[in-house]
Amino acid sequence: MKGLFITLEGLDGAGKSTHLAWLESHFKAQGRAVVMTREPGGTPLGEHLRALVLSEAMHPETEALVMFAARCEHLAQVIRPALARGEVVISDRFTDASFAYQGGGRGIALERLEQLETWVHGDLQPDLTLLFDLPEAVAQARMQGRGEADRFEREKMAFHGRVRAAYLARAARFPQRIRVLDGSLGVEAVAAQVARLVVAL
Ligand code: TYD
Numbered sequence: 001m002k003g004l005f006i007t008l009e010g011l012d013g014a015g016k017s018t019h020l021a022w023l024e025s026h027f028k029a030q031g032r033a034v035v036m037t038r039e040p041g042g043t044p045l046g047e048h049l050r051a052l053v054l055s056e057a058m059h060p061e062t063e064a065l066v067m068f069a070a071r072c073e074h075l076a077q078v079i080r081p082a083l084a085r086g087e088v089v090i091s092d093r094f095t096d097a098s099f100a101y102q103g104g105g106r107g108i109a110l111e112r113l114e115q116l117e118t119w120v121h122g123d124l125q126p127d128l129t130l131l132f133d134l135p136e137a138v139a140q141a142r143m144q145g146r147g148e149a150d151r152f153e154r155e156k157m158a159f160h161g162r163v164r165a166a167y168l169a170r171a172a173r174f175p176q177r178i179r180v181l182d183g184s185l186g187v188e189a190v191a192a193q194v195a196r197l198v199v200a201l
Pocket of ligand 1: 012038039040067092093094095096097098099101102150152153
């Protein structure tokens with residue numbers, strides 16, 4: 001059976017995590033082996049890099065390079081081997097997050113990020129990306145009271161607005177791969193949208 005690579009994207013507070021569990025049980029019910037993973041992270045080294053990048057201030061280009069360094073390890077240790085075994089890999093964020101946060105949010109040039117993308121996984125893209133879209137103010141309101149905010153979550157509203165815009169620009173560029181869902185709807189309505197997109201796979 002052919003491997004399947006699915007990624008979930010969106011602003012912090014967009015509700016991705018609610019749908020990760022549903023996706024896992026959906027594919028397991030089909031008898032498929034499923035690998036649930038996340039970025040930055042997904043490997044022991046990647047989780048160290050995640051802890052650093054979510055807490056330590058650093059130059060924006062360093063930040064972009066750390067994201068891709070963690071991703072390189074993730075691809076080598078987890079994603080590529082699982083896809084080669086024909087498994088379903090579901091990742092909470094992947095490279096579109098770098099275009100949104102480091103590109104849109106921090107202002108790193110698209111060409112720079114494209115160079116890194118080509119270097120690290122020029123041969124591989126997700127089969128499907130679900131982008132949970134919603135206004136940044138709604139996302140921020142949902143984040144209230146969720147515990148201590150990380151370095152990205154603490155950014156001001158304008159940053160999150162740029163992240164959202166960059167995600168939508170990326171979706172407009174790759175409309176076949178990236179499907180935009182209305183994350184401002186209730187969980188049930190969004191879950192129905194997710195199910196519609198995934199049964200077609
Ligand atoms: P997230 O998984 O949303 O963390 P949690 O749900 O545990 O709070 O992601 C962590 C942060 O990392 C998120 O704010 C987005 C950011 N990020 C980037 O800036 N660039 C990237 O390439 C990736 C994968 C994530």
